[in-house]
Amino acid sequence: MxxxxxxxxxxxxxxxxxxxxxxxxxxxxxxxxxxxxxxxxxxxxxxxxxxxxxxxxxxxxxxxxxxxxxxxxxxxxxxxxxxxxxxxxxxxxxxxxxxIPDCDRIKKISPPDGFTFHIKEGKEIHKLYKIPGFENAIQYDINHPCPDTLVIYAMYGYEIVAMAGASADSSLMWQIGIDVLPKFRNKGLATTLVSNLAIMIMDRGIVPYYGTASSNIPSQSVAYRSGFIPTWMxxxxxxxxxxxxxxxxxxxxxxxxxxxxx
Structure with missing residues (x-):
């Protein structure tokens, strides 16, 4: 679609x-x-x-x-x-x-220098549950009613340092969550991962969406820089x-x- x-x-x-x-x-x-x-x-x-x-x-x-x-x-x-x-x-x-994404602004973005991106889908995501620190990106629950469906993560050397995950909240819409380890923030990882994940979701005919608390200005900034626009409250x-x-x-x-x- x-x-x-x-x-x-x-x-x-x-x-x-x-x-x-x-x-x-x-x-x-x-x-x-x-x-x-x-x-x-x-x-x-x-x-x-x-x-x-x-x-x-x-x-x-x-x-x-x-x-x-x-x-x-x-x-x-x-x-x-x-x-x-x-x-x-x-x-x-x-x-x-x-x-939700602004189709006129959202685009694929290459990884920042020094980082590599990797993708896991479906049950492959369960392997990531043994790695703590990414609770906003993945559910850590194989029986969750909104299962993890697609994850893109960034590695620095042999360490996973940032992760964006999509949960299948319904057949029409998947929600994106993002986590970046503290010492790797402000390097463009959140923006890049969220943008790329959103495009991958749209390629599957699903609407990606991103949620944040009304007080969470940093998270709202990630949404804007990733090519998203406010749609509902x-x-x-x-x-x-x-x-x-x-x-x-x-x-x-x-x-x-x-x-x-x-």
């Missing part, structure tokens, strides 16, 4: 519509769209928080997908809000930004019991804050 921007955007809308149980056209409407969540066939096989709520936008409408009991509670809170106000709702925490997790996410790792956070802010 030969890709262009319009074709890839169309596939992203289709995938998000499957994931969120809405219509493809809902992402090009104005305003807010509310829909009841459902585990549709073909969805990206991520673990879903229970109760489930996810909010996404591709730049126009804001689509809110949630379990029915949650939907009835959040709809009155959100239906009059702007997109920006919705994404700072107190029951959300964390935002993820997602990118979604909520990361939620909390409905009045607790803050930090309470999971710091149970006394509220006491600490009160004492320190007196």
């Amino acid at each position: 030969e890709f262009n921007k319009s074709k890839m955007i169309e596939i992203v809308r289709k995938q998000l519509a499957i994931d969120m149980n809405c219509n493809i056209q809902d992402f090009i409407k104005d305003g807010i769209v509310f829909c009841e969540a459902k585990s549709n066939e073909g969805r990206r096989m991520f673990d879903r928080q229970s109760p489930f709520l996810e909010i996404a936008t591709m730049g126009k409408s804001t689509v809110v997908s949630a379990d029915s009991d949650i939907l009835t509670k959040v709809k009155p809170l959100l239906e009059t809000k702007t997109r920006e106000d919705i994404f700072v709702a107190p029951f959300l925490f964390g935002h993820s930004l997602y990118y 979604c909520s990361y997790k939620n909390t409905f019991d009045g607790t803050a996410p930090y309470e999971l790792i710091c149970p006394n956070i509220n006491t600490i804050l009160k004492d320190n802010l007196k």
Whole structure:
């Protein structure tokens, strides 16, 4: 399949519509769209928080997908809000930004001087699981519901120093992750590996995508330099019991804050 921007955007809308149980056209409407969540066939096989709520936008409408009991509670809170106000709702925490290739900018790039690139596919990737330090690039789990499908890695001498991997999140879209060992960063490895991996994925008729936290500026820079463009944003997790996410790792956070802010 030969890709262009319009074709890839169309596939992203289709995938998000499957994931969120809405219509493809809902992402090009104005305003807010509310829909009841459902585990549709073909969805990206991520673990879903229970109760489930996810909010996404591709730049126009804001689509809110949630379990029915949650939907009835959040709809009155959100239906009059702007997109920006919705994404700072107190029951959300964390935002993820997602990118797809810009067909006019992305290109194959040769390895930087002194490095060699190598490729593994399918079960060959399992051999890399014995090498720690590349948790963003590969799953380290042969039974993962989003299996590793394609990896390109850089070697310096006899050492693997950087790795970009693709996970088969669905039949339509594969997600790219990247890791570079600290002492080999800022040498162009991340940009080069991500660009080349994305092209290899597109050659297979699959849309590659790249995700990062909204606060991760270095990762966003890699996406841009690799020839990717921002395409959608979604909520990361939620909390409905009045607790803050930090309470999971710091149970006394509220006491600490009160004492320190007196």
